[in-house]
Amino acid sequence: xxxxxxxxEALRAYHETGESFEVVERDDGFVGPPGTPALYFSDPDExxxxxxxxxxxxxxxxxxxxxxxxxxxxxxxxxxxxxxxxDDSPGAVEVSSxxxxxxxxxxxxxxxxxxxxxxxxxxxxxNNFGLVGTRTTAPRxxxxxxxxxxxxxxxxxxxxxxxxxxxxxxxxxxxxxxxxGRLPGALRIRVRYKRHATLWFDYLMVSPEELREVIEPxxxxxxxxxxxxxxxxxxxxxxxx
Numbered sequence: 086x087x088x089x090x091x092x093x094e095a096l097r098a099y100h101e102t103g104e105s106f107e108v109v110e111r112d113d114g115f116v117g118p119p120g121t122p123a124l125y126f127s128d129p130d131e132x133x134x135x136x137x138x139x140x141x142x143x144x145x146x147x148x149x150x151x152x153x154x155x156x157x158x159x160x161x162x163x164x165x166x167x168x169x170x171x172d173d174s175p176g177a178v179e180v181s182s183x184x185x186x187x188x189x190x191x192x193x194x195x196x197x198x199x200x201x202x203x204x205x206x207x208x209x210x211x212n213n214f215g216l217v218g219t220r221t222t223a224p225r226x227x228x229x230x231x232x233x234x235x236x237x238x239x240x241x242x243x244x245x246x247x248x249x250x251x252x253x254x255x256x257x258x259x260x261x262x263x264x265x266g267r268l269p270g271a272l273r274i275r276v277r278y279k280r281h282a283t284l285w286f287d288y289l290m291v292s293p294e295e296l297r298e299v300i301e302p303x304x305x306x307x308x309x310x311x312x313x314x315x316x317x318x319x320x321x322x323x324x325x326x
Contacts, residue, residue, distance in 0.1 A: 091282050092276045093174040093180075094279070095122050096180045097179065097180060099123070107122060107278050108278070111258065112273040113257075113261055127156055135311045136243070140208065145235070146167045146203060147205070147207075149186075149208045149210075152170030153174075157211075168187065169187050169204075170188040171190075173192040173193075196229040196232075202234065204234045209240065217299070219267065220268055220298075222287070227300060237324075244291055248269065249316055268289065268299075270291055271287065271289050272287070273286070274286065293307065304326055308322050
């Protein structure tokens, strides 16, 4: 099986045909029901109130991290912002570019390659705070975002409090993570689509308390939380200290 851009292939298929799926596989063998990429193409009136509320806080020039099919970038462009989207997936960059986004292929770990100090807001929507990877790699990733943002910049980052569950499969995974010295929501996953499969990668989900722990070594501080109705999903607003 080729290790390639399964996520991008799923986005391309949905963009072209309106039909597609993606499967997320976890490193403990857990595989959930196939999801649809429809969310990545959704309109603002289909979003949760917490998402619209959080994005209304964007100011100035915006960096959309993990832009996917470009739904957040397009929304912010319509609100008058200059937006640059980055994604490590070539397929995602192709799709979002075709939809009108200034999208660039760039891993968030390499964000320092962008112009220093030019962004006023960083958006990490769709649980993309997870792209910091792990508790260990997060300070370096967040340091890169600090380098490319202005002095009074903010990060609007969506994540999920994984503790808000009673699912035995997830609770067992949390314990599995604790046993190996990781935060409970430190996922190691890969995305699959038909014959395509990405390499394994780390993706972090945290409670607000864990978020404070993760960002403590950085210049960022948690100033507000915008919660979804389910009490688990939320946007964190981070500002430079």
